[in-house]
Amino acid sequence: MYTPPPPAGAERTDGSSVQIGTLVPLTRPGWVEAGRHLLAGLELAAREVNDAGGIAGRPLELVVRDTAADPQKAAAAVDELAGLGVAALTGEYHSVVARAAATRADALGVPFLCSSAVLDVLTEQPTEWVARIAPAQSVGWQIYADFLLNAGHSRIAVAAEPSVYWASGARVLRDHLAPLGGTVVELDMRALAPTAVCDELVDNRATALLLLVGNPEPAVSIVKSVRSDQRLAGVMIGAPAGQPEFAEWAALLGDDGAAIPFLRYLPERLSPLGARVEAALRERLGEAPSFVAFEGYDTVAVLADALRSHGPDRARIAESWPHVAVDGTRGQIRFSRTPGISVWQWAWAPIQVVDRDLGGPDRLRILHTG
Known part of the structure; x- marks a missing residue:
C-alpha cells in the first residue's frame, strides 16, 4: 500500500x-x-x-x-x-x-x-x-443534456460499458432529453468493437456520440475510429465524464482529441x-x-x-x-440536505461544459455553463 x-x-x-x-x-x-x-x-x-x-x-x-x-x-x-x-x-x-x-x-x-x-x-x-x-451526477449531466439540445443534437448515441455509474448517467440523459424530444440509443460496448460503433452511428442516424467508457481504452480507440470514418464527419463526440480533461488525452489523440465537450467543475x-x-x-x-x-x-x-x-x-x-x-x-x-442525495452535499460547485480548442488542443474553451 x-x-x-x-x-x-x-x-x-x-x-x-x-x-x-x-x-x-x-x-x-x-x-x-x-x-x-x-x-x-x-x-x-x-x-x-x-x-x-x-x-x-x-x-x-x-x-x-x-x-x-x-x-x-x-x-x-x-x-x-x-x-x-x-x-x-x-x-x-x-x-x-x-x-x-x-x-x-x-x-x-x-x-x-x-x-x-x-x-x-x-x-x-x-x-x-x-x-x-x-x-451530483444528475445535476451535471442534466446541464450537459441541455448543452446537447442547444447545440442541435436530439438523436444521441451512448457507447456504454456496464457500470452503475455509466447506467446512471445514461438514465439522467434519457430522462431529461425525452420530454424535450431527444432520444438516447445505447450501444453496448461488451458486444461492439470500436470500429463497429461507426456502423451503429450511421444506422441510428445519430448526430452525437457520448463516451460512457473507460479511459484511455476503449475511449481513445472509439475516438480514432469515428474521426477516421468519412461518413461521420458531422457527428459530435462528447465525454460528460471528463476523459479529455487531462493532458494524457491530448498526448494520445492530438487534434483528434479536440472538440469533444466534457463537464468541468470550475468557475469562469x-x-x-x-x-x-x-x-x-x-x-x-x-x-x-x-x-x-x-x-x-x-x-x-x-x-x-x-x-x-x-x-x-x-x-x-x-x-x-x-x-x-x-x-x-x-x-x-x-x-x-438535497432531495435525492443521501449524504451532506455542497449544492453546488460551479459547472461548465468545455472542450479542447481545435486550433490548439492545450487550450480549453467554455461552451456552456450551468
Whole structure:
C-alpha cells in the first residue's frame, strides 16, 4: 500500500499528528492521472494547514491508500484506516469506489468527506457520516443534456460499458432529453468493437456520440475510429465524464482529441484564493491543474476547518457538516440536505461544459455553463 512522505511539518515523531485517511486511484485500472491531480490538491492544502500551525498545534497527516478503482480494495482500506485511528476519511475519484467507501465508513462511524465522485446515491440510506464536495451526477449531466439540445443534437448515441455509474448517467440523459424530444440509443460496448460503433452511428442516424467508457481504452480507440470514418464527419463526440480533461488525452489523440465537450467543475473566473492555488498546483504538477486538483484542495480546507472548530473526535466532525462555511477555491462551501442525495452535499460547485480548442488542443474553451 502506498503511503507518501508526510507533508512538511507533519513528521510523526511522537504520534501526535491528526491523521486523515486518504483514498485515491494511483494504479491501473484506476484513472491514475485523476488520482495524481486529486492527491496534489489534497497534499498542497495539508502542507498549507501545517505551515499555518496545523490543528491546534498538531500537524495534519494524510495517510494515503491506493484504491486502484477497486471497490473491495477501497472498503478494505476504510477498515484498515479506521483501525489506525484516523479522525476522518477523504478523497476518491471513481464513483463506484466512493460508494463502497462511503457505505463502509457509514457502517463504522467514520466521517468521510468525498472529494470528486458524483454518483447521486453514495449510500443506500441517508447518513450523517458522509459529505461531498463534487456536484451530483444528475445535476451535471442534466446541464450537459441541455448543452446537447442547444447545440442541435436530439438523436444521441451512448457507447456504454456496464457500470452503475455509466447506467446512471445514461438514465439522467434519457430522462431529461425525452420530454424535450431527444432520444438516447445505447450501444453496448461488451458486444461492439470500436470500429463497429461507426456502423451503429450511421444506422441510428445519430448526430452525437457520448463516451460512457473507460479511459484511455476503449475511449481513445472509439475516438480514432469515428474521426477516421468519412461518413461521420458531422457527428459530435462528447465525454460528460471528463476523459479529455487531462493532458494524457491530448498526448494520445492530438487534434483528434479536440472538440469533444466534457463537464468541468470550475468557475469562469477564479477568486484570488483560487488563482493562488492554481499557481501552486501548476508548479507542483508541472502542468495545468484539472478541476479534480481543486476538489482535493477544497476537501482538506473544509476538513481542517471542521477539525479546528470541533476537534478530532469522529462524531463531532460528522456533526459539523451542517455548520460548515468555508471559502474554497471555487466559491463558499456549505453543506445541506438535497432531495435525492443521501449524504451532506455542497449544492453546488460551479459547472461548465468545455472542450479542447481545435486550433490548439492545450487550450480549453467554455461552451456552456450551468
